[in-house]
């Protein structure tokens with residue numbers, strides 16, 4: 610008996626998301642998942658575990674709303690930003706609706722859609738990694754959700770604000786526009802949260818996994834107008850956040866936690882500038898793309914060789930060779946000063962000169 614045949618056909622056909630951890634590797638330098646390189650330190654303060662948690666923990670919702678400059682009823686907390694992607698698809702897409710996204714970009718939009726049995730349309734980013742608005746408009750029939758990512762993972766650039774506004778105008782009354790702001794803390798002035806009042810179909814994804822250095826906690830957010838938030842409330846699990854998760858998230862959103870995050874961001878940006886400059890001086894490097902996030906997309910003469918050689922030395926980066934239009938590119942998460950130096954040393958050693 611082949612149990613696989615009993616699973617849904619779209620699941621039989623599904624290639625699961627190739628998460629950094631799933632790809633494995635044996636290393637002491639992990640720069641493949643855009644995590645913050647060091648961990649903050651929190652103690653559990655809530656030790657009542659026999660009761661179910663609050664469905665939407667008030668301290669986390671209010672803390673995040675205050676931090677994001679919105680009201681508590683503009684906020685939904687979920688198991689990471691990834692859960693938000695799936696909730697939006699499940700809440701808005703009928704079986705024959707489609708989602709649209711713009712590669713090269715984050716892989717979970719496609720995986721979540723396929724898991725739900727929803728077809729995807731793609732409109733590639735332009736050569737400078739911006740939205741192709743006329744083609745998106747052309748493709749909009751049947752599309753219920755448009756996913757865009759700014760700063761975009763893996764390219765690192767912001768999408769033009771005027772393009773995002775045009776996209777919101779062309780989709781009004783037709784589709785939900787999801788702006789994924791997983792990396793917005795590294796360029797906070799670029800947020801679209803200030804536009805929520807103008808666009809009932811705008812949803813913004815946030816997370817504590819990147820600048821807040823809490824990827825292990827699994828806590829993310831959707832920001833949107835109350836009507837949209839209430840629709841997502843209908844499909845989210847009854848108790849999505851474990852007590853220890855909301856305990857730590859609430860602490861991270863206290864003034865002290867926010868100050869710590871902002872200091873971490875400043876330090877990381879200085880290290881990114883330094884890493885970028887050093888990479889640009891290496892003979893094997895063709896191009897370092899400008900970044901507004903905590904990673905750099907780097908084009909090499911022979912990216913496969915660099916990736917493989919560093920992998921074997923225990924320096925685990927994210928290969929982008931198979932992403933659309935990113936041949937020979939590697940995404941390097943900005944690590945600690947020491948980790949970044951090891952990366953530079955390992956790449957310069959490959960070219961035989963320092």
Ligand SMILES: *Cc1c(COP(=O)(O)O)cnc(C)c1O
Pocket residue numbers: 643688689690691692715758762789791814815816817818819824827828829
């Ligand atoms: C990391 C990331 C997320 C969400 O991550 P979670 O850990 O699930 O919160 C969402 N979008 C992008 C583009 C990301 O890089």
